[in-house]
Structures are given as structure tokens and as C-alpha cells.
Amino acid sequence: MDYVQGLDPSKLTLGLTALSFIISPFAAPVYNLPILLFGTLAQSQENSDGQALQTFTGLLGVSVIFDIVWMLNNEQNGFIKFLSLLLVLLKVPTFVTFGLALRQRGGQFSGLGVRGNDLGGATVWDSMPGGFGSGGNNGYQNVDEERPAQYSRPAPPPTMPVAQPAAAQAPGAAAPGAYQNA
Template identity: 70%
Template sequence: MDFVQNLDPSKLTLGLTVLSFIISPFAVPTYNLPIMLFGNVVAQSQESSDGQSLQLFAGLLGGSAIFDIIWMSKNEQNGFIRLLTIVLLIAKIPACIAFFLALRQRGGQFAGLGIRGGDLSGATVWDSMPGGFGGGGSNGYQNLDEERPTQFSRPAAPPSMPVPQQTAPAPAAPGTYQNV
């Protein structure tokens, strides 16, 4: 694990991008080069990004490693190109771990699970659901047994001014036009 922590994610991604570019004209998975190019851009702007793109790249990298295995089992390759594809697949594993560690160091969350370092308390998606499924802070919904708190009651409307009544217009002479 110390070996992976000492890896520089930007240099690792640059190496994977170069390897993906070298083997791209041959019979290899076509998604590797775009993913690596995206990762290279993410790795270069790692300090300024919000963590979501870093999380996305780490997930894409891990998922593409699984798809590489499926792709290699179904397709035939030249011996040397197959060796380079296997090297790329093996290099994806420490790269994925290095990006997850970099994400953890920056305080990021993993894969939309809402798990930040094992902390499962706090706001969840259920807190924002209609019907108050979250329990705390149910956004104005209440159980039938509860009394409604005063903080949600509406203040009384201020008294309004009486509206003056309009008088009916005088009847016009017979045979003339009237404006309404």
C-alpha cells in the first residue's frame, strides 16, 4: 500500500494515456484512450477541481478494468498487442487506488454513497423526500399524533382597508350608444 501512496497520479495517468495512444490503432478496447485523456486532464487540474471529476475518473478507471477483462475474453489479439493491453489493465489497478487515495486525502466522498471515511450519520437523501421519511427536519410534514410547532404557523394577515364601492353609471338616453 505504501508503494501506491507514493505514486504520482498525474504521471501515472500520463503513462497510461501514452500506452493507450500507442495501442489504439490496433484491435483493442476503444474506450481506453478517451478515458485516459479525460484522466490526464483531471490529473493536470487536480488541485483546482472540486473532486467530482476525480471521483468520476476513478470510477471509470475501475469499471474499464472490468470491461477490459470481458473484452479480452471475447476478442482475439496479436501477441504483442495483447501483452500491452494486459500491461495497461494491470497498471489501471494501482492508478485507480492512487486516485481513490488522492480523493480521500482531499476529503472527497466515494461514489455517491454518502460515505465519508465511514461516517454514516448526517443528512441522507431521505431527508429531502416528500412525506418526511428522514425523521428529522421533515420540511413541514407531521404525523397525525403530533401537534404542529408554532414556527410553521402563518402570522395573521394585517387588516385591510375597505374597498370603496363604485357607483352605477347613469342610464343613457334611449337610442344612444353606451360605453361599457
């Protein structure tokens, strides 16, 4: 793991982008070059909130699986197949490097609920109505539960409807804007 932490994410991304550019005119997955170009942009935005870095890291990890499936279903030239395999193999340390960089910035994969080593922390169920999570019911109550006094409030007094004055119209006069037959 120490070796991966010493890798430079910008050089890895630039190398993968160049390799993807080289194999793009041949029989190769078409999604690699756009993902890696996005990665060069995401890596250069160090002052951002990390959303672009998080998106790129997720796309890079999923593209490894897609690359393997693509290589099993499609034929390639020997040298291009070697370069494609090299691209897939280099994506793995790049994914780990960007994952560590994301973790150092305090980011997480919120869609997966994974925060580093914290797999037992708060989950999506904690914010669900009805208090399904372990964090209590978060202000929700069961049907048979009494409501605390702090949440009770008196019902507002009923209001009387106010009568609207009717506009005086002459008999036979049409309302303004109405369709008239002549």
C-alpha cells in the same frame, strides 16, 4: 497501501495514456484513450473543486470491469493482449492512487454515499420528504401530528376583486387587429 500512496498520479496517468495510445490502432477497447486523456486533464487541475478528479476516478474504476469483459469477448494478438492486460493491471493502483488523492482533497463519491470509512453517516433518505432517514423528520410532519406554533401563520384576509372598466366601442366597429370581411 504505503506503496500505493508513494506513487505519482501524474506519471501513472501519463504511462497509461501512452500505453493506451500504443495499442489503440489494434484490436483494443476504444474508450481507454479518451478516458485516460481526460485523466491527464483532470489530474492537472489541482485548484479545481475535485469534480473532474472524481469523475475520472469513477470512470477508471468502471473501465477496469469493461476491459475484462471486452477481453473475454474479443480475440487479440499475443503481444497486444499482453499490453492490454498490462493496461488493466496498471489501472488498479492508479484507481487507488486517485481515490486516495481525492480523499486528501476532501472529495467523496457522493453518488455512492461513500465518504472514506463513513458508511453509517447521512444518506439520501435523510433529505427525503417525510423524514425517512435517521436524522429526524427535518421539518416535515406526519398527517396526525400537530403543527408547532412557529410554523403556523394566520390565513390572509380575502380580497375583493377589482372591476376593470370596459372599453367603449361603437356598434359595428371591429376591434383593432381583428380580421374583417369586406
